[in-house]
Amino acid sequence: MDNSLIMTGLVNVLSFTNVALVVGGTLLGLFVGAMPGLSATMALALLLPLTFSMDPASGLSMLASLYVGASYGGSIAAILLRTPGTPSAAATVLDGFPLSQQGKAGQALGVSLFASFFGGLLSGLALLTAAPLLGVMVLKFGPVELFAIAVLGITIIGSLSQGSVISGLLSGALGLLLSTVGMDLITGTPRMAFGNINLFSGIEFTVALIGLFSIPQALLLIEKAHGSQKVASRITDRLIPRISELRRLMPNILRSSGIGIVTGLIPGTGGDTASWFAYNEAKRFSRDKSRFGKGELAGVAAPEAANNAVVGGALIPTIALGIPGSSSTAILLGALMVQGILPGPNLLTDYGDVTYTLIWAVIMANIGLLVVGLMFTRMCVAVTRVPDSFVACAIITLCVIGSFAINNSLFDVGLMLGFGLFGYWMQKAGVSPAPMVIGLILGPVMETSFQQSMLIGQGRMGIFLDSPIAVVLLSIAALSILQATPLFGWLRTAIRGRHQAQ
Template sequence: MLETLALMGGGFVNALSPTNLFAMAAGTAIGIVIGCLPGLSAAMGVALLLPMTFSMEASTGLIVLGAIYCGAIFGGSISAILIHTPGTPASAATAIEGYQMTLQGRAGKALGVSCFSSFCGGLLSCISLYFFAPLLAQLAMKFGSPEYFWLSIFGLTIIAGVSSKSMIKGLMSGALGLLISTIGMDPMEGVKRFMFGQSSLYEGINVTCALIGLFSMSQAMILAEKKIRQRAKAAKFQDKIGVTGAEIKRLTPTILRSWIIGNLIGILPGAGASIACFMGYNSARQFSKHKEEFGHGSMEGVAGSEAANNAVTGGSLIPMLTLGIPGESVTAVLMGGLIIQGLQPGPELFTKYAPMTYTFFAGFVLVQFFMLGIGILGCRGFAQISRLSDAILIPSVAVLCVVGSYAIHKNFVDVVIMMIFGVLGYFFRKFDLNPAAVVLALILGPLGEKGLRRSLMLSGGNPAILFSTPICWVLMVMCIFGILSPVFMARMEKKTVENAGGDIPGETGDDPVRTSD
């Protein structure tokens, strides 16, 4: 216990260094800009800017990515409130009440409530990050080769199933990702596999190039094929941005409920902030003493949605850091950032690399304060950024994709790989397949392959070793849950959207993968 407290204290000391504080401020501001631009998403922003973290220390790089993640989730509410166009799917429910407040001349109040609720949801989610992550890491230390095999299968079933409207399409996406993950040298025997004479594929497909192509370049292609869209003019607001003490007292129960909802959804792999925002909004309406305000500009509705979607951020990091199971596409990109830094998610992050991990945790806490300050002070400026035309947005994203992928190894082959995955991601979105499943399969495929082959080598080819421990059986049950969960999640999402008021406003349809936020 004392050792953990010492690590936590040391983490805050390291996080308060000038370099890390600047990284938090810059990352949060960039994230908010990405979030308030309709058509972009948190996953896209993190993937696009991942290469800029390569030269940083591991803790600083992760803090930047975490700041972009949190900032983008909050930033989506700015355009949702001011132009009735959610910047990310995670802010779809916010647009319902937020835009009504704007029409009533209370845009500043809506932005203040959104910013404060986002801060509270994100800050409270750090509690579970500190509490649950070390416990799960201790459990992961008992894992052997059979357990890692089943763990990889569990991760694949969760993301492939839940993140797509069709379980079959999701599993197809995961299967394609597994095939792609076999490119490179055989991990057990050192034999060349599917390298097509390209020595640059010795270590397999570069995950970062795949991430940039699937999430960023593909979205630029989707935007480019449509008519160049000039954004609606953001509403001007003269009222003060902020919340009073009486309003905080009124919103506190809603924020606490949404924190619990968002945290649980975040910890559960495969759900995501887009579901959390509607569940938070729906619970706010059910328990409100002012139900007549809903649909006509309710502060509680804005608070319920924003606290829930930001509470997902801390919760979603827990399975990724401890078990190597990214629950959604943003954490899959963050996991790619860890791997690029030479770190493997799992128990070692809390033993060998504990100072780095707790520095990241402390930075994640401090990011919430930066988000609150930058959000309140800069909302008027971000409101104008949300109007940015596709004519500027599309070429900017494309250039960043090319420069970022080339910067990885200073190799043009990486740019070609990124473009191939960009085209692949474009068709995935067109046919409602799941890009996140491909990324997860690229990451988890080698882990599952090594676990299976090592287990069979240890047992002399006897598959009974895969069923030899209680943890294996627990993971098998979780795999079954992962396959069946899409049915329950689809019903839950449909019910919460219907209860929240029907159709989702804005342009969230630009990205058919709803959980990619």
């Protein structure tokens, strides 16, 4: 069964339309990543409405390739401008920009491209290998286990988000609350609609997504639009690295890819965490640590391999449990929801063909990244010079068009702008919008599975303690909250002090 689904996914991706969408998505991701201040998450949110009229295979192929392309594109601005195009490219600045100052911008970008390719390809293959094993495991999941998974997703994302644990959990709880707007899933009674018929069907997930991730980005760009003019370094040297260079860097790339895959498995962590971890390990394993920060190629290869490897790693919990490993994979889940496919372990069983299409799209996107990157990286230098004010106006225009096109409703445009202003406030307050998005996604799953569990247990809350899987998942959820509380930190400090005293 699994083999037939694997082949079905491959055939879906290799159609002419989907190959063209992979190339186009990768190219678009490359340009988005190269623009300082923009992110893959924002681009995915803007393009999500375009997938409404596509079949799942085509929509997922385009979004996955954009995700992969933007992960590499961030290194272009990092190396040429000393400004990370995406947060995950921050570590690349340390050695990438010194290389461009030495006239080796092409060499740095070439190493970044090939490291990104190998990292992404290995993570895609790891995802393809893990999927059949995960498919066997998730057959044991019922409503009780699904509720535990939803609780785990909210607590882990909340506790690992930027800022304090409390703010992260409150953000996730607010997302859960907003997911209840509309008709009750069981009784059909309107809830928190305030008599407005536009809210009877609930808050459109895509509208909230566009507002939370795109409008704040545009407003932040407008804030710094009158700053200094961006002047990028020129690419004057060879872009394709020599075989000897790749052979020397390959152990570093393989190690960093493994770090990226493992980091991606942990929901809430992203490419920025993995890239700094990989950079630190590359420096630790180096014979000459003094070269780092002055233009060391290993300092470019390590973070770039890691942040692209996160893509496949983050999709493993997304596919197996329906818990998005990052805000970008949350949008990929949103694309599935648009197609009427609810997130959760049933992705691998009931929608195996769609799931394997997504996996193959990630692998094909990395192959497309190598080809497109070699052809268009030099052209992307021009993109880094686009004024911030122009980019901000383009983002806001696309936000309005995209949110209106969902239901041809001006109410959705107003709702999107409201979410945008709230997201901007969250950014300023240091609260991550990612847990809120996860709450919006997992809310319907949590509510439905809870009601089904109550029916199974005849209203008995102890039903959640009857399942060993649910007990383990809920225990991990409790620990993820406790380990980040002040009490846990105080205990850890006290234990450390006692050991030092002895």
